Amino acid sequence: INISHARRLQAEYAKTGVPYELRVLEGCGHMAWCYDGNGTCDCKAGVQGYDDTMDNIALPFVAKALNLTLG
Numbered sequence: 001i002n003i004s005h006a007r008r009l010q011a012e013y014a015k016t017g018v019p020y021e022l023r024v025l026e027g028c029g030h031m032a033w034c035y036d037g038n039g040t041c042d043c044k045a046g047v048q049g050y051d052d053t054m055d056n057i058a059l060p061f062v063a064k065a066l067n068l069t070l071g
Contacts, residue, residue, distance in 0.1 A: 006024075007022075009022075019061075019064070019065045023057075035054050036053055
């Protein structure tokens with residue numbers, strides 16, 4: 001997906017006031033769930049290479065947007 005689509009979506013969300021956060025992970029493409037928090041996006045070990053880095057980044061944002069308290 002071309003990044004321009006995400007930028008357009010970001011602009012539309014900005015008009016509505018709906019919470020939206022765009023984080024561009026250079027070189028990740030659709031491998032974002034393999035992002036290691038240090039600029040690397042590669043699931044070298046397939047699903048075994050997945051860790052919870054992206055969960056730790058995304059979950060607090062979603063919880064805040066839904067007004068949830070994480071325990």
